[in-house]
Amino acid sequence: RMTEMEKLHIMEQLKAEELCARKSQFYLNQTRDPAVQSLLQQCVDKGQRHISTLNNLLQDAGLSGMAQH
């Protein structure tokens, strides 16, 4: 259902998405610009969506994904 290489890539992307979502959340408190805030919120939402999708891929292959925050 999944190769070792696929698992490694998915785990790597999970870490990158997690970092990006956390940074975007942090930056949300650093700006007052509505356009920048909107982009940051989109990045947070996108990151959480992608993390969920990647976790589902791992779980479908019988692996445990990253804990949701």
Next chain:
Amino acid sequence: MQFSDRDILTDLITGTKMISTGYHTAVLEAANDRIRNTLIHINNEELNAQKQIFDLMHSRGWYPLDPLYTGAPMGAEATGIRGPEGPMGRMGPGMPPGGEVRNW
């Protein structure tokens, strides 16, 4: 520490580029069709996000771009060169290799 909006967007666009590169490599090395298609779908969302960040940065002058250098000789009004000899001799700017005389 306070970050400027430009700092924030620069970090954000760098992050999306790195993430997209990761997905691209993952797609290339995916054997399972379902996994491959899922990664392609996620990467497309990432590319769209990168474009939105770029558009905002570009609209504010935070993503400077150089126009294409074509190698074509610039007009005399820009270079100050009035003839084939030019102020820098026969091989000055605007002179083709070999030094043959052309009247632009």
